[in-house]
Amino acid sequence: MYRRKIAMTTSELKTKLKSLGNITKKQRNSIVCILIGHSRIRYITWGCIYCARCDEMLIDGLVSTPDPEYFKDDVYIECPHGSNCKKCAEHKKKLTWKDEIFV
Ligand SMILES: [Zn+2]
Numbered sequence: 129m130y131r132r133k134i135a136m137t138t139s140e141l142k143t144k145l146k147s148l149g150n151i152t153k154k155q156r157n158s159i160v161c162i163l164i165g166h167s168r169i170r171y172i173t174w175g176c177i178y179c180a181r182c183d184e185m186l187i188d189g190l191v192s193t194p195d196p197e198y199f200k201d202d203v204y205i206e207c208p209h210g211s212n213c214k215k216c217a218e219h220k221k222k223l224t225w226k227d228e229i230f231v
């Protein structure tokens with residue numbers, strides 16, 4: 129579930145995606161997450177945290193406690209703390225292309 133990020137540049141990623149030919153947006157996004165890791169942009173539905181790029185559930189908050197290390201830089205779409213959430217605004221500054229591509 130927790131994937132290690134691989135050092136890869138944007139152009140390397142795009143070349144790799146091109147080599148895959150015709151794939152759906154959803155497939156592409158999942159592959160991007162496999163290659164470079166999940167985005168730190170996430171969303172919460174019913175206590176579960178999802179990756180905003182590939183929609184994979186990262187944690188089921190009802191059955192397990194999130195690893196604070198893995199979720200420490202999260203930016204939430206429609207954050208439960210409101211649109212003026214200071215944490216999300218702070219974390220947003222740390223995002224890189226790896227978090228923002230296709231999200
Ligand atoms: Zn993902």
Ligand SMILES: [Zn+2]
Binds near residue numbers: 204207209213
């Ligand atoms: Zn927030």
